[in-house]
Amino acid sequence: MSPSHLFRLKFHPVMGVGELKLLLWILSVLSLVLISLGFVPKDNYLIDCGSSTSTTVMNHVFVADNSQYLKTQRNIMASTSNSITSIIASPLYQTARIFNGTASYNFPISNQGRHWIRLYFFPFQYQEYNMSMAIFSVTAQNFVLLGNFNPRNGSMFKEYSLPVTSDNLVLSFTPAEHSFAFLNALEVVSVPDTLITDNAQTVNPLGAFQGLLMNEALQTVWRVNMGGPLVTTLNDTLGRTWVADQNFIVNQNLAQSVTGSVNYVQGGPTRDIAPDTVYGTATEMNSSNAPNPNFNMTWKFNVDAGFQHLIRFHFCDIVSTALNNLYFNVYVNSWVVAQDLDLSLVTVNTLAAPYYMDFVLGSSNRTILSVSVGPSTTVTSVSPNAILNGLEIMKMSDSKGSLDGEAFISPHGSKKKVGLIVGVVLGVIAVVFLGTILFFILHRSRRLAHDHPSKSNGRNAHSTVSKFSNGTITSATSELALRFAFVALQEATNNFDESLVIGVGGFGKVYKGVLKDETTVAVKRANPLSKQGLMEFQTEIEMLSQFRHRHLVSLIGYCDEQNEMILVYEYMENGTLKNHLYGQNLPSLSWKQRLEICIGSAKGLHYLHTGSVKAIIHRDVKSANILLDENLKAKVADFGLSKAGPEIDQTHVSTAVKGSFGYLDPEYFKRQQLTEKSDVYSFGVVLLEVFCARPVIDPSLPREKVNLAEWAMQWQKRGELEQIIDPNLAGKIRPDSLRKFAETAEKCLAEYGVDRPTMGNVLFNLEYALQLQDTTTQDETDENSTNQIGELSPMVNHISNEETSLIAEHLESSQVDDFSGVSMSKVFSQLVKAEGR
Secondary structure, three states, rough: OOEEEEEEOOOOOOHHHHHHHHHHHHHHHHHHHHHHHOOOEEEEOOOOOOOOEEEEEOOEEEEEEEOOOOEEEEEEEEOOOHHHHHHOOOHHEEEEEOOOOOOEEEEEEOOOOEEEEEEEEOOOOEEEEEHOOOEEEEEOOEEEEEEEEEOOOOOOEEEEEEEEEOOOOEEEEEOOOOOEEEOOEEEEOOOOOOOOOOOEOOOOOOOEEEOOOOHHHHEEEEEEEEEOEOOHHHOOOOOOOHHHHOOOOOOHHHHEEOOOOOOOOOOOOOOOOOHHHOOOOOEEEEEHOOOOOOEEEEEEOOOOOOOOOOEEEEOOOOOOOOOOOOOEEEEOEEEEEEEEHHHHHOOOOOOOOOOEEEEEEEOOOOOOEEEEEOHHHHHHOOOOOOOEEEEEEEOOOOOOEEEEOOOOOOHHHHHHHHHHHHHHHHHHHHHHHHHHHHHHHHHHHHHHHOOOOOOOOOOOOOOOOOOOOOOOOOOOOOOOOEOOOOHHHHHHHOOOOOOHEEEEEOEEEEEEEEEEOOOOEEEEEEEEOOOOOHHHHHHHHHHHHHHHHHOOOOEEEOOHHHHOOEEEEEEEOOOOOHHOOOOOOOOOOOHHHHHHHHHHHHHHHHHHOOOOOOEEEEEOOHHHHHEEEOOOOOEOOOOOOEEEEEOOOOOOOEEOOOOOOOOOOOHHHHHEEEEEHHHHHHHHHHHHHHHHOOOOOOOOOHHHHHHHHHHHHHHHHHOHHHHHHHHHHHHOOHHHHHHHHHHHHHHHHOOOOHHOOHHHHHHHHHHHHHHHHHHHOOOOOOOOOOOOOOOOOHHHHHHHHHHHHHHHHOOOOOOOOOOOOOOOHHHHHHHHHHHHH
8 A cells, every 4th residue: 555545534423432433543553554664765776786587585676687777888697606506695696797897877866865875795706707806996976985895705785875966876887907896786775855864963072063964975884773683674664774782782791682662753753764673672771780880881883994974873762661760871982972861851751752863973093983871970860771772873975975995997097006106205305395494494483583572561471473463472370361250240141141142152152241340241151061161161261361462352251160161252243254244134244344354364363373382273263253343353263172283393283173064174184183274274265255155065055066165166276266256246356356365265275284375375465465456556466476375475576675675674663562463554555556666
């Protein structure tokens, strides 16, 4: 019976109570039958590769491989010998399709969206083909599923979940040079849109995942039924297999299996999310075998290093007899991802109702992923216990769309590798040479700064002035921020009235407050469930207590009473740059205003990078962290993720990846090597936001437009960036100003940090773009400035020795007591006037 059937019921006007109850019972049974039918895929291709007849496996029919969808001439249909047929577990492994050259399956797609791609491999000897020696790559759309894959011995099953965005799915097999490819069976099946949604949280720090899960290619790594048996495709509406958890749990004697009935509720997870056998079984704490019941149950899994992983926890409280009797914590690699979880609360006061949570774990070098559940450490009114019903771990495609390294596409790969090695060697030599020169330059400049310290502005602490931003650094002990009493901040915010909330971030909510002296402040109060906790709190205080600059948000004070973590900042009347660009219907900023905001932000960042012996790397540069005061002056904010830069004899700081999706430096993301150039990349993304006035990640747009940086750089490389400008700016930007701004953003977004400019160079070029915009004569252009961003001045070839001295003299004399950045307008005025010389 199809779920689309219409049931017409006629009611008799004199129906009795018994008949009515019977009718209601029938309706309930019918509804359960309809639900149990599950998802019906619109696209459902099951192929037994190399077979001339159809094959039935459980309740699935794999059709004969008649080459209807195969696009290749160089292929062979192979079958196993009788001697090994009996030891093969599945009949799908008895035949194979062998490819002697690049081959592809082309499947018409009737319903775009996420699809399963399931590949079956079983190497055997067929004539001269020893399939265990095959090396090949598999790609689908723009994703690499397998790169230089060698199946070796034994059966292998690979399951992927891909977003299909066209009417035709192409699955390609590319053999390595002097090798071949093969496949035993294949599935391409539609997936419900509700299976993967964009509601995941990051693990460390804990917060909303800013990526687009629905655009990610996923590979199933593990799918586990906790406390229950193996679940086969017969018992899963989406044809999935769930293995038992006995081989993964660390201490089996501390765990026990339980079973119960499942209460699927409207609006909650359905059987398509996980079947009854998963939600109806669980592993719970076995306190009888432990003298101290406050322990955690832990499972460990092998995963591939260098990839992000999507982790889905499945819960269903089948152990409690009453509501609010089960509170427990959930951990990923020892990080708390859910504290004091009460399933009866999240399932709207319903026992035994399914519930799941998604988390994204960032890439690392670890090959072991552990998950744990344990009793609450704060709720002591209930017996300690914890449960887990099911778990799914899925590998996420990397920034290049790969799930398994690089695909082997070219038959001349060995030559490419040689060229790559030569290029790397030459690059290393160049980097070492440039690094040596920079070392001596920095060493000399810092020695000069030490020999000629600037004025201390009336304070005892010494200060160091950077070349462009002219800020002051004071010791943490000489100017600590004011410590507020908690009651004072309660009064300032009307007991943290929700109507005074002016922002929400990973750390917590930000309230507008008024102190007793009528000073308006911004009060940021930590969320106790946030992972951005003590370390970020201490970092913020330490950084902003030491640094003062007109383009950095000032820290007024803090509060650490009653387990609270509260930071008090100067109030910025005009909020964030992000809100002025899109989403809030605020008046559009002019091009000059935008340039001045970018310049102010660059001054703040440049000061962080150069204002002390060790650079300070912000690590979370984004438009939401650039605040505007009453005069639209920009100030960089949120230093909770900031980190001291490398020592003078080092090139980077090795650290875990932190930041915001869409702004992350790809080199830092891949290598976990942090430098000042990571901030430069993020700032380049901000420049594009300013130019285009749209979010850096917008899932509502077509795939090629989702990521602002990638999309904009495609236009820039064609020399047509003006085609995607904010419509409010159309026709209002001088071509030279636009060109200089676009070049600056492009250089910031270079793939490798060594190719990016410093923030000082970025600042210089932005000042120049502003001066070009202010130039009154239309033909005053600089045709030779295109590729000069890496140099001190884009007009170095047109400056005389006298003018160079003028610039140096101006910079050295521009030390002001209000910590303002050096205004370059006079310098650029001289440069522009010099163009005609």
